[in-house]
Amino acid sequence: MAGNGSGHANGEFSFGNGTARNGLAKIQTHKKQNGICHDDSAPPVKAQTIDELHSLQKKKSAPTTPIKGTQGAFASTISDEERQKQQLQSISASLASLTRETGPKVVKGDPARKSETPKHVAHAHEHHFTPTISVSDSSLKFTHFLYNLSPAELYEQAIKYEKGSFITETGALATLSGAKTGRSPRDKRVVRDETTEDDLWWGKGSPNIEMDEHTFMVNRERAVDYLNSLDKVFVNDQFLNWDPENRIKVRIVSARAYHSLFMHNMCIRPTPEELENFGTPDFTIYNAGQFPCNRYTHYMTSSTSIDLNLARREMVILGTQYAGEMKKGLFSVMHYLMPKRQILSLHSGCNMGKDGDVALFFGLSGTGKTTLSTDHNRLLIGDDEHCWSENGVSNIEGGCYAKCIDLSREKEPDIWNAIKFGTVLENVVFDEHTREVDYSDKSVTENTRAAYPIEYIPNAKIPCVGPHPKNVILLACDAFGVLPPVSKLSLAQTMYHFISGYTALVAGTEEGVKEPQATFSACFGAAFIMLHPTKYAAMLAEKMMKHGATGWLVNTGWSGGSYGSGNRIKLPYTRKIIDAIHSGSLLEVNYKKTKVFRLEIPTEVEGVPSEILEPMNTWADKNAYNATLLKLAGLFKKNFETFTNYKIGKDGKLTEEILAAGPIF
Numbered sequence: 001m002a003g004n005g006s007g008h009a010n011g012e013f014s015f016g017n018g019t020a021r022n023g024l025a026k027i028q029t030h031k032k033q034n035g036i037c038h039d040d041s042a043p044p045v046k047a048q049t050i051d052e053l054h055s056l057q058k059k060k061s062a063p064t065t066p067i068k069g070t071q072g073a074f075a076s077t078i079s080d081e082e083r084q085k086q087q088l089q090s091i092s093a094s095l096a097s098l099t100r101e102t103g104p105k106v107v108k109g110d111p112a113r114k115s116e117t118p119k120h121v122a123h124a125h126e127h128h129f130t131p132t133i134s135v136s137d138s139s140l141k142f143t144h145f146l147y148n149l150s151p152a153e154l155y156e157q158a159i160k161y162e163k164g165s166f167i168t169e170t171g172a173l174a175t176l177s178g179a180k181t182g183r184s185p186r187d188k189r190v191v192r193d194e195t196t197e198d199d200l201w202w203g204k205g206s207p208n209i210e211m212d213e214h215t216f217m218v219n220r221e222r223a224v225d226y227l228n229s230l231d232k233v234f235v236n237d238q239f240l241n242w243d244p245e246n247r248i249k250v251r252i253v254s255a256r257a258y259h260s261l262f263m264h265n266m267c268i269r270p271t272p273e274e275l276e277n278f279g280t281p282d283f284t285i286y287n288a289g290q291f292p293c294n295r296y297t298h299y300m301t302s303s304t305s306i307d308l309n310l311a312r313r314e315m316v317i318l319g320t321q322y323a324g325e326m327k328k329g330l331f332s333v334m335h336y337l338m339p340k341r342q343i344l345s346l347h348s349g350c351n352m353g354k355d356g357d358v359a360l361f362f363g364l365s366g367t368g369k370t371t372l373s374t375d376h377n378r379l380l381i382g383d384d385e386h387c388w389s390e391n392g393v394s395n396i397e398g399g400c401y402a403k404c405i406d407l408s409r410e411k412e413p414d415i416w417n418a419i420k421f422g423t424v425l426e427n428v429v430f431d432e433h434t435r436e437v438d439y440s441d442k443s444v445t446e447n448t449r450a451a452y453p454i455e456y457i458p459n460a461k462i463p464c465v466g467p468h469p470k471n472v473i474l475l476a477c478d479a480f481g482v483l484p485p486v487s488k489l490s491l492a493q494t495m496y497h498f499i500s501g502y503t504a505l506v507a508g509t510e511e512g513v514k515e516p517q518a519t520f521s522a523c524f525g526a527a528f529i530m531l532h533p534t535k536y537a538a539m540l541a542e543k544m545m546k547h548g549a550t551g552w553l554v555n556t557g558w559s560g561g562s563y564g565s566g567n568r569i570k571l572p573y574t575r576k577i578i579d580a581i582h583s584g585s586l587l588e589v590n591y592k593k594t595k596v597f598r599l600e601i602p603t604e605v606e607g608v609p610s611e612i613l614e615p616m617n618t619w620a621d622k623n624a625y626n627a628t629l630l631k632l633a634g635l636f637k638k639n640f641e642t643f644t645n646y647k648i649g650k651d652g653k654l655t656e657e658i659l660a661a662g663p664i665f
């Protein structure tokens with residue numbers, strides 16, 4: 001008999017005998033039935049103190065310790081102790097100051113858990129100089145690191161320590177990214193050295209704004225010092241690229257649980273065994289986003305700086321907490337590393353039909369890569385970043401990053417359902433009591449986002465790889481409303497539109513009607529490419545030819561007039577168009593050629609009103625239509641001038657064809 005009170009052999013339960021001390025009749029519980037006491041039959045907890053009781057709650061779990069430069073076979077022979085030591089050395093090397101000879105002292109674990117006294121402590125500099133000038137107080141303090149925490153642990157960290165972190169009604173972690181709610185492309189810098197000087201695309205139109213090695217080191221030290229000044233930092237060791245032959249190991253050191261959970265979701269998550277053999281990372285991000293860069297530093301034009309050093313394989317982030325900066329920073333790295341291996345990196349979504357037909361969805365931000373690649377009838381390979389190698393396609397990432405503005409369960413059920421425990425919800429507004437999210441609220445930003453692991457989409461293709469693409473779909477959200485909802489492209493036209501990378505969205509949706517803003521972004525991702533656009537274009541042309549892929553241009557933007565008079569094409573219509581591309585039925589219908597852009601447009605698509613297939617039909621004012629069409633054609637022509645002097649690949653013929661594949665007027 002366990003618990004409070006005293007037990008009696010006859011099964012009765014009472015406090016004392018006869019009458020209670022206060023004179024009232026003693027409490028009698030019911031007779032035990034079948035000899036079972038319902039409320040207290042379990043043996044007592046084997047704990048003498050509350051602390052002991054708490055320690056029973058948690059079971060030791062998977063080893064999360066990388067080994068420096070060893071093979072799998074050898075890995076199992078080293079002791080847990082040795083592994084802990086090597087992990088500590090690896091992380092302490094990552095966090096080391098390069099200008100001081102002492103510190104930091106790095107320990108694993110949460111500093112808030114005082115009882116967990118560190119077993120291992122690593123000094124960043126193991127060699128024993130006699131420190132003279134460069135001793136610093138930083139050597140006297142510990143830097144705790146939290147290594148590959150689980151989503152549950154990261155939730156606890158975020159809610160305890162990061163203002164603006166809340167659990168929403170469906171279990172997602174709502175966070176704020178701070179003053180920056182989008183990327184800062186003008187603050188991105190790339191180290192220009194002997195190698196990158198010749199390899200990379202510099203100058204007009206290029207996203208690569210140069211910085212020198214020394215300035216990089218100044219910012220690196222600033223970030224590392226900031227991180228070491230904190231009580232604790234988060235370390236994520238993860239992978240990029242589902243193609244096992246071309247997998248890249250990344251380490252992300254950051255100051256926020258938000259950043260750690262974001263990258264946990266967005267990068268490929270290693271198994272405990274893979275983590276044991278992780279070794280030295282191929283690339284490291286130092287995210288000191290809460291701390292600004294110093295504007296007295298050479299090359300700095302604001303308090304934000306995102307610095308890429310390909311030789312050192314490092315990226316430093318100062319002055320922005322927008323998590324997308326890490327994801328897209330790594331994408332830039334892949335745009336450098338992969339083409340060196342003859343692999344094409346793509347800013348595209350990717351999915352696969354049940355018969356193995358793969359489609360790529362290129363497009364700038366907000367054009368529908370995530371929405372359209374997330375398709376209940378198809379397997380999702382990935383929503384944003386892919387590689388196309390000799391083996392087929394592979395996703396670079398382990399998660400998706402969906403726009404949430406005006407998200408609805410009806411239109412995007414799979415994304416809606418993915419917003420649950422583990423998902424990071426950035427900058428959304430919710431009811432303070434019910435925690436129900438209002439997806440229409442733009443109070444913080446219009447760029448509200450959800451980052452979730454790809455397996456949160458029920459029909460994700462794991463591993464995220466597939467055969468060579470059959471369809472290459474270029475998405476443009478044309479707020480001018482003159483591009484057809486769908487057109488079939490020749491190879492030369494595909495290349496022309498790929499290099500152009502057009503989209504037009506509306507700048508400020510709040511203050512009445514504004515002119516649509518045309519954007520041209522080479523390869524639909526000029527912010528992330530590192531080589532000249534024609535290098536990627538040549539690879540795409542070669543692969544499309546070799547594997548017989550068909551190119552399509554799909555306008556997910558306006559119909560019936562420009563922004564202000566027309567409306568955005570209904571998502572269900574776009575989905576029907578995409579269905580017809582996937583099924584091959586769109587190859588079977590009749591086509592006619594448009595004026596100016598000379599695009600082949602189908603006369604019918606199942607489930608779509610035929611009159612909207614030709615934009616002119618939907619405009620009340622035909623003159624306005626013609627004027628807008630010519631205006632857009634002029635913008636295309638002007639944009640393409642930068643590329644007219646470049647040859648695509650070895651064959652001069654294709655270059656000529658591409659130049660001739662643009663609008664003629």
Ligand SMILES: Nc1ncnc2c1ncn2[C@@H]1O[C@H](COP(=O)(O)OP(=O)(O)O)[C@@H](O)[C@H]1O
Pocket residue numbers: 363364365366367368369370371372383401402403404405412556557568569570571572574
């Ligand atoms: N016809 C349409 N086609 C695609 N997306 C549409 C359409 N109409 C509205 N949308 C909305 O546009 C946004 C597209 O964003 P997203 O798919 O995240 O873009 P990307 O992944 O290319 O950045 C989504 O919010 C989606 O609901």
Ligand SMILES: C=C(OP(=O)(O)O)C(=O)O
Pocket residue numbers: 183324328364365366369370384401
């Ligand atoms: C996260 C981004 O991707 P996209 O908008 O293409 O989904 C971005 O461009 O910052």
Ligand SMILES: [Ca+2]
Pocket residue numbers: 347364365384
């Ligand atoms: Ca993107």
Ligand SMILES: [Mn+2]
Pocket residue numbers: 366369370383384401402403
């Ligand atoms: Mn997207």
